[in-house]
């Protein structure tokens with residue numbers, strides 16, 4: 001089985017309704033490592049060697065976070081800035097991550113209809129996640145479609161439970177080498193963003 005590293009970043013987990021339950025649904029899977037970045041590094045003092053070793057030990061990297069200001073909480077950016085070093089993650093001799101996969105798992109306050117070119121947020125989630133996609137590509141990784149839970153401020157408990165099961169099932173597909181099936185299951189969501 002492939003190993004999945006969840007780089008989890010929620011700066012106020014005690015107030016979380018959705019992400020706390022998504023994480024609870026996957027943390028006991030034996031092919032998943034949950035790396036809670038705000039818990040590990042409350043002062044943003046990231047241990048670069050530990051993080052690079054974690055990356056090397058996994059085939060899939062999931063950046064899991066609530067969507068903040070059309071992007072991630074600051075910790076994910078700090079992690080990228082420090083850990084994805086030139087000559088290690090990218091550049092002529094930077095091949096440590098080559099062939100691995102990356103995706104974002106996010107929750108948004110905004111509803112799906114808002115994340116369309118004709119919606120109030122004017123851009124699709126895929127367009128807004130372009131810096132992550134391009135970062136993955138620069139690091140010679142394959143970027144997969146995101147896992148997204150929309151409308152997180154109004155979602156019911158039953159809908160959260162269904163999203164958590166879907167998250168667990170999608171990660172299981174990845175771990176069992178079914179990345180193509182994962183991508184095609186996510187395709188209707190991506191198409192609906194464009195309509």
Ligand SMILES: Cc1cc2nc3c(=O)[nH]c(=O)nc-3n(C[C@H](O)[C@H](O)[C@H](O)COP(=O)(O)O)c2cc1C
Pocket residue numbers: 010015016017018019020066067068069070071107108109110111152153
């Ligand atoms: C600082 C901040 C910025 C946010 N920015 C966005 C945003 O750009 N787009 C959006 O849809 N929701 C935004 N939200 C709403 C969060 O995405 C939402 O609170 C989160 O997904 C809820 O997940 P949780 O229950 O795990 O905390 C923002 C929330 C905060 C606190």
